[in-house]
Amino acid sequence: MSPEPSSVVPTIPYGASVPENVDIDAILRDLQTQGVHGPAEQVPALKAVVADAKAKGHDIKVVVLTQKQPKFTYYRDVALTLQPKTGGTVIVLGPDSVGSSGPEFARVVQEEAAQNLTLTDPPGAARQMVEQLTAPQTNWSVITILLTLAVLAAAVGARWFSKRRPAVHATGAVAPEVAQATPGEPDVGADKAADED
Structure with a gap:
């Protein structure tokens, strides 16, 4: 048919x-x-x-x-x-x-x-x-740019904070130029220098 x-x-x-x-x-x-x-x-x-x-x-x-x-x-x-x-x-x-x-x-x-x-x-x-x-549309270009800027700011902030921490050698010891006595603990380096005098 x-x-x-x-x-x-x-x-x-x-x-x-x-x-x-x-x-x-x-x-x-x-x-x-x-x-x-x-x-x-x-x-x-x-x-x-x-x-x-x-x-x-x-x-x-x-x-x-x-x-x-x-x-x-x-x-x-x-x-x-x-x-x-x-x-x-x-x-x-x-x-x-x-x-x-x-x-x-x-x-x-x-x-x-x-x-x-x-x-x-x-x-x-x-x-x-x-x-x-x-209808109002979501502007994905603006959202992408804002997210990229947020990630970039987080990366810069993380890098800045990592530079401010004391430098640590591969052995785990704190580098002498940044070693500081913790409040309430004696400064061993200062005591040795006083003993030698």
Whole structure:
């Protein structure tokens, strides 16, 4: 029994990054005019997500592909193809995966934001992802620099304290130039010098 025509995914030519069933030109036109591309019934909710992001100073474009792609990387490839032409951050949502591209957010932040989205509700998934992208992030560069400085300060402090301790010879005896009498103990060297007089 052959699969239904609507569930057949076209084969992808070797080396192609965007599947033949994705009309980049139509998507680009929609993104340039309204900032979103997707099924008509989802467009108002998608526009609301884009408008909310814009109100917070973020340029986000959202694409919803209704057809499952043969490789999950194609969603990101579509975003990579669109982003240079639209600017901002392009989010491509599909039935089984998400892809994104944009200069505003680090790749690791984009990948983390794409985790655990409710893909059965594309406008909701878009809102989830935008909220994750725009949430305050931990600045690991600053933390790394501070930890490095703390370790360096500890090393310098340890070295400084080790220089202040009395020098000890390999035999374990304290070097004469730093030997001192402990309070309450007689100074043997001073007693010998007095006996010799």
